[in-house]
Amino acid sequence: MSDLLERLRGRGWRMTAQRRVVAEVLDGDHVHLTADEVHARAVEKLPEISRATVYNTLGELVSLGEVLEVSTDRRAKRYDPNAHRPHQHLVCARCGAIRDVHPVGNPLADLPDTERFGFTISDVEVTYRGTCPNCAAG
Amino acid sequence: MSDLLERLRGRGWRMTAQRRVVAEVLDGDHVHLTADEVHARAVEKLPEISRATVYNTLGELVSLGEVLEVSTDRRAKRYDPNAHRPHQHLVCARCGAIRDVHPVGNPLADLPDTERFGFTISDVEVTYRGTCPNCAAG
């Protein structure tokens, strides 16, 4: 993650305590926090940080391509620091757990020309839904 | 669509003017209206219909499997009366136009066992994003 901080500094980001804390919260694998969750964890490290700043910072990280926005349900957006390797998402319909997954092949190849209606397609998003082992056991 | 009304009556739905109007609005191919759009069109036919009733009715149609909820963007949910043939969605990133599309093959086959983390997968949702011919020309 200090990698990230370095890259951001290199891009002319002004380094503030708030931005550092948000970047630290978004560290790890299979991390998919909502903005409010990021805020809650940031507050533990920096009690005065405001919601607006968390939203601003997340938005900047997304524009810079350092974090991905994920919408696996129609509730809050989630922020995924795994922006460096393309992947899709597997979601537990019961508990909401999210895993990054890597399907083989190119999903775009499955859409025939006759089904493209003249669109220029630039991106495919796949969400697998099911029940995670935990919920299946419970 | 009178098919739909018949089916609903058969399932013990109490038929009201409001429900009939909502069902009528949701008729056709490539229809992907938001709840507010459904309400706006319903009001033209039945001026006193309330927003809450539109939400209730849409929710019921979804539970009954007669209409699908689609979340192609982070804004309002859209309601898709094409619930009888499985399909995916193609979305214009510029203007938001949505088309139903039918990819070949089973997208589930592309996810190796090692990438399933013990989940039992029941559903795959694919969203293709790009630029529609109209927006590309403009």
Place this chain on the structure above:
DNA sequence: TCCTTGACTTGGACAAAGTCCATTGTAGGA
């Protein structure tokens, strides 16, 4: 080290989408 400046942060107001609930109305059966 201290100043300056423009970028950053803050809190609160605001907005969009949707839910909830008490009250009122009505479809459909007896």
Place this chain on the structure above:
DNA sequence: TCCTACAATGGACTTTGTCCAAGTCAAGGA
């Protein structure tokens, strides 16, 4: 026709997120 359970209504409320004016501060220069 009358009853009654189910449905509709509208307004308050919630969640998620955006916007803004005012205050604060990081970082480069003197």
